Structures are given as structure tokens and as C-alpha cells.
Amino acid sequence: MSLRLARVTALSSLPGLVHGFGQRAGPGQQTREETLEAVRAAVAENGRLLLLRQVHGTAVAQAPWEETPEADAALATDPGFLVGIATADCLPVFLVDPRRRAVAAVHAGWRGTAGRIVTRAVEALVAGGSRPADLVAALGPGIGACCYEVGDELRAAFGPEADAFFRPGPGGRPHLDVRAANARQLEEVGVRPERTHDVEHCTSCRADLYYSYRRDGPATGRMISFVGFGG
Numbered sequence: 001m002s003l004r005l006a007r008v009t010a011l012s013s014l015p016g017l018v019h020g021f022g023q024r025a026g027p028g029q030q031t032r033e034e035t036l037e038a039v040r041a042a043v044a045e046n047g048r049l050l051l052l053r054q055v056h057g058t059a060v061a062q063a064p065w066e067e068t069p070e071a072d073a074a075l076a077t078d079p080g081f082l083v084g085i086a087t088a089d090c091l092p093v094f095l096v097d098p099r100r101r102a103v104a105a106v107h108a109g110w111r112g113t114a115g116r117i118v119t120r121a122v123e124a125l126v127a128g129g130s131r132p133a134d135l136v137a138a139l140g141p142g143i144g145a146c147c148y149e150v151g152d153e154l155r156a157a158f159g160p161e162a163d164a165f166f167r168p169g170p171g172g173r174p175h176l177d178v179r180a181a182n183a184r185q186l187e188e189v190g191v192r193p194e195r196t197h198d199v200e201h202c203t204s205c206r207a208d209l210y211y212s213y214r215r216d217g218p219a220t221g222r223m224i225s226f227v228g229f230g231g
């Protein structure tokens, strides 16, 4: 089974850090089990991969765990544990503290983004001793504002800042820029903008590289993205 990944140079250059944003294996579709097995096998020499039961909420779980928690962000502060996020349009976000060798993986769809899940994850790292200015962030592949047409009712969930993240679409309905909203939240919580990196791929535009829930429907595959310090 093949595994294709997008990587961010700023994270690849951190000693001991293992990371990758999942891509589809090729023209066909792997089952979700096949994808997960391919990722587990690829990272096995670096550590154990832990995934969440993602529910589009704002809970942050601390790895390792015995029972898979319902959460949409995971912290790993011990070497040898990699935390993973499954997506097919939602934005995977990684936060890395090279000083403490701590990481967070975040699942940011529109609900999580409106609930400031990435802010919650930074706060959880800070509670453990991280400084926001030390963090390196990476926004992975997700559906772009080019393709993410939404209903007007979503504006309310984003409050007074909504105008910055919604733009009028060609069909008259607004398009949401999840990437910009998360970048803004990271900056507001003290992550330096020059330390926030971006894969900048739209999962819906790039059918050659990604599964997309919007494009392909709910039965489509899932990409697994992972981050952690090897043990």
C-alpha cells in the first residue's frame, strides 16, 4: 500500500519531529482501514499513532489514552506518540513547540473553527508550559474559499469577525475561508505569523491529490495527517 504525504519544510527541519499531511493513494480509493494501516506502518518505527473520535467539537485530549476520546484536538507531550487527524475537506492544523518537544493536532471544520478549536489547543499547550511565540504552526490541505460555498446562517457562528472570512460567491451564496479564520485565530493567541505555514492545497480543486467530502460525497475516503516526536 502506498502512502503519499504533503510536508512543511519548517516542520521537516525540526530534529526528531515526524509529520505528514495525508494525500490519497492514487486514482482509486483506499478503504479507510487501508489508509489507516498504511499510515500506521509508515510511522511504526517512530511511535504509536493515536486517533480521536472526531465530533466537530472543541474538546482537547491529552495523549496517550486507553479509550479513544471524543475530541477534535490532541496533545502529545511524550516522545513516541504521534497524534493524527482524519479529514476529507476539514482543515488539519499542527502546532509544534520545539522547545518542549510538544505537539498538537487539530481538526478544524467550520464548526470547530467557529468554536476556536485551534485557540483551545494553543491554550492547552500553554497550560503545560509552552510559550505561544515558540510555536510553529502548519495548516494542511482543506477545502478552500474557492470551493466552500455555505449558507448565510454560518455567519452568525463566527460573530463580529465574520466579514473577514466570508466572501460573496458566484452563485450569490457566501464562501467561507476556513484557512484564513484559523490563521487569524493563531495570530490572536500569540503565534507569530511568520511561524504559521500553509500547504495551501484545496482538497476540492485537487482531485488528483485529495479526497473531498464536498466533491465526492460522504462515502469518500479520508486522509490521515499525523505529527509527533519520535520515541
Ligand SMILES: [Zn+2]
Residues within 6 Å of the ligand: 143, 144, 145, 146, 147, 148, 202, 203, 204, 205, 206
Ligand atoms: Zn477549491
